[in-house]
Amino acid sequence: MAQYFEIKAVNPGYLLFYRMGDFYELFFEDAEVASAALGIVLTKRGTHLGQPIGMCGVPIHAANDYLNKLIKLGHRVAICEQMEDPAEAKKRGSKSVVKRDVVRLVTPGTLTEDDHLDARSSNYLAALSMVRHGETDFALAWADISTGETFVADLTAAELADEMARIDPAELLLTDATRALLTERHLYPPAWLPIATIIETVDSEVAMPLLRQAFAADLFDPTSLSRASRAALGALVGYVGESQKGRRAPLRPPVTEATGTTMAIDAATRSSLEILQTQRGQSKGSLRHAIDLTVTAPGARLLASRLAAPLRDSKAINRRLDAVSRLVDDTLLRARLRTDLKAAPDLARALSRLALERGGPRDLACAGEAIAAALDLAEQLGRQPDLPENLQKLTATLAAAPRDLATELAAALDDDLPLLSRDGGFVRPAYDGRLDEERALGSETRAVVAALQARLMDETDMRSLKIKHNGVLGFFVEVPAAHGAKLLEAPFRETFIHRQTLANCMRFTTTELAELEGRIAQAHGAALDIELSIFTRLREAVLAQTLGLQALADALAELDVTAALAEVSATRAYCRPQVDDSLAFAIMGGRHPVVELMVKTEGQSFVANHADLSGSEGEGGGSLWLVTGPNMGGKSTFLRQNALIAILAQMGCYVPAESAHIGVVDRLFSRVGASDDIAHGRSTFMVEMVETAAILNRATRRSLVVLDEIGRGTATFDGLSIAWAAVEALHETTGCRALFATHFHELTSLAKTLSRVSNVTMKVREWEGEVVFLHEVGPGAADRSYGIQVARLAGLPDPVIARAKQVLDVLEQRSVGTASSKDKASVLDDLPLFAHRPAPAEKAKDVVHEALDTIRPDEMTPREAIEALYHLKKIRDDARRN
Numbered sequence: 001m002a003q004y005f006e007i008k009a010v011n012p013g014y015l016l017f018y019r020m021g022d023f024y025e026l027f028f029e030d031a032e033v034a035s036a037a038l039g040i041v042l043t044k045r046g047t048h049l050g051q052p053i054g055m056c057g058v059p060i061h062a063a064n065d066y067l068n069k070l071i072k073l074g075h076r077v078a079i080c081e082q083m084e085d086p087a088e089a090k091k092r093g094s095k096s097v098v099k100r101d102v103v104r105l106v107t108p109g110t111l112t113e114d115d116h117l118d119a120r121s122s123n124y125l126a127a128l129s130m131v132r133h134g135e136t137d138f139a140l141a142w143a144d145i146s147t148g149e150t151f152v153a154d155l156t157a158a159e160l161a162d163e164m165a166r167i168d169p170a171e172l173l174l175t176d177a178t179r180a181l182l183t184e185r186h187l188y189p190p191a192w193l194p195i196a197t198i199i200e201t202v203d204s205e206v207a208m209p210l211l212r213q214a215f216a217a218d219l220f221d222p223t224s225l226s227r228a229s230r231a232a233l234g235a236l237v238g239y240v241g242e243s244q245k246g247r248r249a250p251l252r253p254p255v256t257e258a259t260g261t262t263m264a265i266d267a268a269t270r271s272s273l274e275i276l277q278t279q280r281g282q283s284k285g286s287l288r289h290a291i292d293l294t295v296t297a298p299g300a301r302l303l304a305s306r307l308a309a310p311l312r313d314s315k316a317i318n319r320r321l322d323a324v325s326r327l328v329d330d331t332l333l334r335a336r337l338r339t340d341l342k343a344a345p346d347l348a349r350a351l352s353r354l355a356l357e358r359g360g361p362r363d364l365a366c367a368g369e370a371i372a373a374a375l376d377l378a379e380q381l382g383r384q385p386d387l388p389e390n391l392q393k394l395t396a397t398l399a400a401a402p403r404d405l406a407t408e409l410a411a412a413l414d415d416d417l418p419l420l421s422r423d424g425g426f427v428r429p430a431y432d433g434r435l436d437e438e439r440a441l442g443s444e445t446r447a448v449v450a451a452l453q454a455r456l457m458d459e460t461d462m463r464s465l466k467i468k469h470n471g472v473l474g475f476f477v478e479v480p481a482a483h484g485a486k487l488l489e490a491p492f493r494e495t496f497i498h499r500q501t502l503a504n505c506m507r508f509t510t511t512e513l514a515e516l517e518g519r520i521a522q523a524h525g526a527a528l529d530i531e532l533s534i535f536t537r538l539r540e541a542v543l544a545q546t547l548g549l550q551a552l553a554d555a556l557a558e559l560d561v562t563a564a565l566a567e568v569s570a571t572r573a574y575c576r577p578q579v580d581d582s583l584a585f586a587i588m589g590g591r592h593p594v595v596e597l598m599v600k601t602e603g604q605s606f607v608a609n610h611a612d613l614s615g616s617e618g619e620g621g622g623s624l625w626l627v628t629g630p631n632m633g634g635k636s637t638f639l640r641q642n643a644l645i646a647i648l649a650q651m652g653c654y655v656p657a658e659s660a661h662i663g664v665v666d667r668l669f670s671r672v673g674a675s676d677d678i679a680h681g682r683s684t685f686m687v688e689m690v691e692t693a694a695i696l697n698r699a700t701r702r703s704l705v706v707l708d709e710i711g712r713g714t715a716t717f718d719g720l721s722i723a724w725a726a727v728e729a730l731h732e733t734t735g736c737r738a739l740f741a742t743h744f745h746e747l748t749s750l751a752k753t754l755s756r757v758s759n760v761t762m763k764v765r766e767w768e769g770e771v772v773f774l775h776e777v778g779p780g781a782a783d784r785s786y787g788i789q790v791a792r793l794a795g796l797p798d799p800v801i802a803r804a805k806q807v808l809d810v811l812e813q814r815s816v817g818t819a820s821s822k823d824k825a826s827v828l829d830d831l832p833l834f835a836h837r838p839a840p841a842e843k844a845k846d847v848v849h850e851a852l853d854t855i856r857p858d859e860m861t862p863r864e865a866i867e868a869l870y871h872l873k874k875i876r877d878d879a880r881r882n
């Protein structure tokens with residue numbers, strides 16, 4: 001156990017997968033944790049300090065699945081391999097221990113295998129640094145080591161949370177000091193807890209040699225970065241190097257992200273707009289799910305990162321729109337490109353695996369296929385006249401794909417490829433003369449075995465004699481038990497050497513068979529050696545072109561995204577938005593990209609609505625629309641659709657509208673409903689106020705603000721006053737473009753005093769006492785709330801509805817002109833009592849219990865668990881509210 005303790009001591013915080021023969025074994029506490037997490041048997045083996053040692057194991061062939069499960073549950077694993085053949089160790093003495101060492105640390109941010117990764121999502125590892133010199137500067141570095149993409153950005157404390165929400169890393173490295181400071185300043189959100197890995201140092205001086213080693217000097221100069229950025233990047237590179245134990249991850253020269261190039265969208269806005277996932281954490285129902293028509297996994301990853309970071313530079317946005325527009329107009333070209341793109345595999349991830357010595361023959365083939373696809377696509381595009389700038393650049397990158405390498409790979413690799421190079425069988429016949437010779441020898445010996453079997457049959461006069469092979473005995477002669485005795489006697493016993501007696505048969509070997517065995521093994525070994533050397537040569541040839549191939553992978557992903565956005569735009573009647581640097585926001589006939597699809601599947605049509613929040617510097621900024629209307633009338637949908645249209649336009653996509661003119665939005669804020677923040681002990685109202693404060697403090701004239709029912713979480717007059725003051729501040733101080741939905745009808749009088757405030761309402765019609773939602777936005781303010789009608793639709797028991805109507809009638813009739821609560825109280829005192837007891841209400845569905853039934857605590861990661869808790873609380877709150 002001494003070796004185990006030594007290795008365990010240098011890898012604290014990791015479950016140690018300790019290789020013993022065909023198993024990875026876990027001991028002590030690790031065994032208890034893993035057996036509980038994986039549902040495998042916990043056994044005992046020997047004792048330590050008088051106590052039995054707990055042990056559990058996973059077989060090598062299934063280790064990946066178990067590893068995957070552990071990582072998903074938030075554990076970190078150190079893989080410890082045998083570094084020599086046990087036979088070698090025996091040579092040093094019968095008691096000597098096989099050499100072992102940790103070859104890799106597996107953590108959520110350092111995954112490279114396909115089985116562990118979602119093909120259509122990036123998997124970022126991020127490192128945060130903090131430098132103090134009077135001010136506190138922060139920097140964030142992040143990389144996806146499965147593709148090599150690397151980024152770094154200098155940030156202020158206030159920008160940190162937004163940037164983290166955009167990147168959404170699987171793991172965040174930071175020091176304890178940084179964590180403590182951020183916690184103290186309330187800048188450490190609960191979402192970071194499950195992904196944080198505390199590291200000892202993040203230091204710009206320590207970083208320098210690491211950075212020089214990781215990136216080629218001609219491609220990247222670390223001194224060009226700030227101290228904070230160097231420190232963050234150094235910590236990242238150091239952690240990646242440590243986790244890969246000497247193998248060099250193919251990190252690309254870091255892209256320095258200047259803040260201010262992308263639309264700032266904070267975590268609450270991302271969540272409320274359901275950009276990449278719904279508030280319940282699902283992909284279905286999100287904006288990304290609705291518009292992702294990419295045909296490759298790298299395309300899907302790029303689409304997600306573009307959606308997460310719409311641009312601010314109108315020129316860059318229009319260049320993207322030009323490219324999309326070209327493919328919208330040319331249906332045939334778009335269809336052809338999309339068909340060819342389907343043949344392009346995930347090159348970036350294959351390259352990363354090859355560089356980390358985890359790649360196999362299929363990864364090599366992947367490089368060849370990607371090159372071939374790129375050349376086909378370049379040819380298609382090359383024939384087109386008047387390509388816009390972005391498509392021209394893509395075509396040039398695709399056309400530069402190394403054709404020779406693809407030809408070589410296609411010639412060398414067989415059609416049907418094994419996953420691993422280990423056992424050979426992947427080089428195409430006729431590629432290498434020597435390999436063909438060794439293989440022929442192998443198959444010839446099979447013929448020799450057949451001939452030998454025939455001869456031995458004749459010599460022994462036994463028709464049932466067979467030559468067989470198994471892993472234990474190698475080649476052997478097998479005869480039925482009844483004939484075995486004959487071979488044990490003269491003259492046969494000279495030739496046949498007894499090896500085994502089973503119930504039905506006896507097994508023998510002969511000198512000739514042993515020699516033959518040697519020859520076959522030799523031929524197989526020689527063939528395997530040749531195949532492995534071919535693999536190494538091809539791998540080096542591919543890796544020598546890493547930079548060019550990574551650029552090729554980028555170009556393929558970008559073409560996929562461009563064609564996919566064109567497909568969405570063309571098939572769903574989206575229009576090209578006019579994007580410029582004005583303060584316009586005029587959406588004619590706008591639709592919600594996700595709700596529209598949902599409504600359509602239900603066989604209904606979506607009602608398009610206009611929104612015009614345009615303004616100008618001269619007028620004091622953009623306009624603010626106050627949206628009133630009943631619950632279920634479509635307010636939230638209208639609000640969100642305009643925010644989503646801004647995102648789509650600025651990521652370079654057409655938008656669901658008849659026409660759209662958008663002056664670039666620098667920050668987008670959306671608060672549609674708020675939830676409690678249990679981790680910080682803040683109530684719904686407190687969260688709402690903190691978020692409103694963030695908007696009022698951070699929104700600029702260029703921002704787009706979408707607010708739904710601010711102030712609803714408190715007493716009516718308090719809520720109304722806060723909402724009133726917020727509208728005034730947005731109009732007078734910020735001057736941003738804003739949509740403000742409210743149930744406080746009193747607010748609508750602001751339109752009389754504030755020049756850029758307009759009232760709109762969601763239209764409804766009453767028909768035979770029922771309310772019909774038209775989902776149409778029209779000028780004016782709602783005259784009433786239709787709350788009781790909506791309550792009836794929601795299934796409130798009839799007696800309660802009837803009683804509510806009575807109360808409302810009395811209140812409406814008698815309270816005209818009465819403002820004080822004392823008067824209202826006397827009105828209520830006069831209400832007639834129920835003439836009869838209300839019918840017992842149907843037992844209400846207990847939604848919280850139902851949701852609890854669907855939860856499987858043992859299958860959840862800590863992160864999923866905290867999300868589930870939030871979800872439960874939300875259901876409970878919703879249920880109380882309704």
Ligand SMILES: Nc1ncnc2c1ncn2[C@@H]1O[C@H](COP(=O)(O)OP(=O)(O)OP(=O)(O)O)[C@@H](O)[C@H]1O
Nearest residue numbers: 599605606607630631632633634635636637638775
């Ligand atoms: N423009 C539209 N066309 C067709 N259906 C719509 C439209 N807008 C909304 N709907 C439908 O109405 C439902 C309710 O809309 P929404 O949630 O926006 O209402 P709301 O006024 O915000 O209600 P609440 O105040 O209760 O949140 C949507 O789920 C959708 O099915």
